[in-house]
Amino acid sequence: MSTPQTGAGDPRRSLELLWREDGAQEGRPGPKPRFTLEQVVATAIALADRSGVAALNMRAVADELGTGPMTLYRYVPGKAELLDLMVDRATEPSPEDLATVGSDWREHLVLLAEGTWDDFAAHPWLLELNQRRPVMGPGSLTGFDWALRAFEGLDIPARDQNLIITGVMSIVTGAARDHLIADSSDTPPPTTESEWWAAQEPYLVRAAEGGDYPRLAAVTTEEDAWSFHGREAMRFTLDAFLDGIGARWALDG
Template sequence: MSSEKTTATSGSGDIVRSLELLWGSDEPGTRGPKRGLTLDRVVTAAIEVADAEGLDAVSMRRLSAELGVGTMSLYRYVPGKAELLDLMLDRVRRARVDPDAPPPPDWRHAVETMARTNLDLYRRHPWLLKVNQARTVLGPGALQGLELALTGLKSMGLTDPETVSVILAVESFVSGIVRMEADAVQAAKETGVSDEEFWKRQEPVLSRAMASGDYPLIAALSEDTFSTDFDHFAFGLRALLAGFESLVARRAAERRE
């Protein structure tokens, strides 16, 4: 996981240029001498650096060293880091879409597939947690992912805003789980204190607090309450599906009436 603390913002550069590059309406690198470089290689290198060292490590200077070209050569392909970030985000989104995969048999499988795909995406690219994506520049990857999600959820019989809300609920749940995992790893890395040692240091004070009788419900919790063996992702996903089941059934009953 990355040690970066800053947050980047998608869509913070030249939006028109980002869209041109995302949709191929502008051919980068056509001016000046050929360098054997492509936009695809630049974006791939940027993602590899971000995966290994975090988003803060991505710079035009660093990428030029990785690619073995002069820094100014990169500006023939992408205006700067802000636009490059838009391309990186769309690339990793597109990678999670398999156009040849059979459609899910029902909306329940669609929700579970969406959740597990996003979980894998965040775990493979933890720098995504550092990006404010409130304003997404919509490239092919983003639209392909949304189209796939809408296709899978169509059978729920919800309104369009409700269907989008299902997508947001799943995304928020998954990103919250992964953020919790990443924060735990980062805390241990930054302090040099393991989770086990951190809680052991608090044990004397917590034992006295539990013996005081002021916290009877906490004191009565089972020993495995906070066990790392418990799968919070699986439990939360089952709860989400149960809630969606109830909503879908209610909507179906309303239509019959």
């Protein structure tokens, strides 16, 4: 019913797993592992996609694999590190994503934003746990490397390239958090966006009618004041940001 999760374990252990060479364990005594790390992570992702992050526990993942809870600890040091692996895998760009390139810097960054939005839509649990500094695995780096293609042939300092990409990600994540979260099958309502705001409305109306919050009252009288949703809100912020970026280096054209 309620609530688990922060977002990350010991990053040193997570990094070790993320960057492990899988070929390194041939020709050793002992039985072959029944599962692979990939399998465990993929199962956990599928479960989280289906039932939300609250339902993701070690017993459930083990059940899904047809084994006992402790078996998972042969593959992963703990739940927190499993979550780190899940994040990296779930955000790894697909080959088709990698093949798609924007025709200019701006279009490329929009593709980055839209693709990230799609990731959040496909894996809403990402939004419930991507808190903490990011753990950079192969998936994240692949995505980052792809994002950097936006600036190929342009004379923009590396530092600023990083800042711009980070900015795009902040904007997408912030908008996704407000509009996209949850709606997992076993969270009780209000769980959709409209239910959520419907629950708040009476309080907001009462607050606006009282004397406090005068500016809020003025704003909420306009009919369409809150009538933006999802991608639209994200694109608004993103476009303004990119306008500013374009002006800064006179990149427009």
